[in-house]
Amino acid sequence: MIHISDNCVKGKEVAEEHICNLQKIAEKPISELNLDDYPNLLIFPSCFDECGDMIGKEHILEVKERMLFTGNVMGFIGYQNTKIRIHSRFAQQDGNDYFLHYMLQRVFAVNLFDLKYNADEESLFDFLIYLFPAFLKRAMRQGIYKEYQTRQYNNSNVKGRVEVGRHIQQNIPFIGKAAFSVREYAYDNHVNQLIRHTIEYIAQHSYCGSILQNDDSIKDAVAKIRGITPTYNQKERRIVVSQNLRPLNHPYYYEYRNLQRLCMQILRHEELKYGYDDQEIYGVLFDGAWLWEEYLNTFFKDEGFKHPQNKKGAGGLRMFRDNIGYETVMPDFYKQNVVLDAKYKGYKEWSDVGREDRFQLLAYMYLLHADYSGFVVPISNPFSIQTVRNLNGYGGTMALLGMNVAYLCTSFNEYVSCMTKEEKLLVEQIKQLNE
16 A cells, blocks of 8 residues: 655655556546546546536646655545555544545535544545435435336236236236236336445444434435335345446436446445456545635635635626626635635745736736635644735735644544634634734
8 A cells, every 4th residue: 555645746756566557547637537437436526516627637646757746636546456545644643634534524514423534545435425415415406316117017907018928827817917018217226226225235334324314305315215116125236236337327317427326336345445356447536625625615605705616607707897708717715805715735835825826816806806815725833824915006915824734633523623613713814804
């Protein structure tokens, strides 16, 4: 197992035996790692389809000679005998990656504290279970998936095609019934059976079963799936999995494609963990920049900040008054007189802030008539940084706001407590900008 942190710009030397496998993983940008070619690799947020091309041009990692370099992507990935665990650069020295798991729990609205938080690949595959409710609820918002099925009947209400052979076998002497088959829309199909098997697997899990009782919406979704799959049989799990090897391709039920993929990952957990197919890249990866931004939104929204959705084009600002074309800009967060930019970068002082980032934030300020702006970054020192600089021209201020996320804690509960205090401190710093 190769352990490395995200944003490892200095590189890490790796053994020669892994170079070819690492190059196989690094050869394509993330946008080209499509579902059909890499069915056993989950990349967030691409499966949620929410943030456009934010990470599409990046590579999972880079290999130069015998040095391995990483960007914002975190998680676990494997190919043949090479396994790489990319933990956050804020993980503790004992291997507990509290920061990554805390962001995942907040973003996916999971409120559980008994998950393994260490730095091995098993903890991340286990976390797929905790993502299941979010995927299920998104899919169910499109309605219950149904498809045509050929069903056989033997009764007096004849419709469809009469099956003479089966009729002779079952209804001689004649008793007023006929054997026939008909194609009809059915909810009890291979996709919903896969979801049902996943639900029952989670329900029996030693410490994950309670997620199916988290709120009324997930309870309702689970009840509906159980109700429409009366033919469920636990012994047929392998059969159901094999029926779902081909990804669902339906223009309307597109959210079910993502749910189907997640269910397959969960049910094949043990196989994936040990690399059941030496020729396939497998794993689960999270883009740190997207995760950091979505995590900030979990408490910024309570402060009245708007958070545009890049992929959907919602909440953006038009650049021109004539409304010709679709030139819009997408600040990460803005309200009234303040605009903020979330950066998952190693900013420690003002000189680290890139020229392009400064000009982008300046453009947002101009369009919004905002007097106050700031970069919100995670930091690893015990004292939050807050550098505020005054602008020339139209005036205003631009700040560098650091949030300490690298607390050394003995338990995840203790880390949650520290982060809750840090969130309140950050909010207060932002309010001070506008005073």
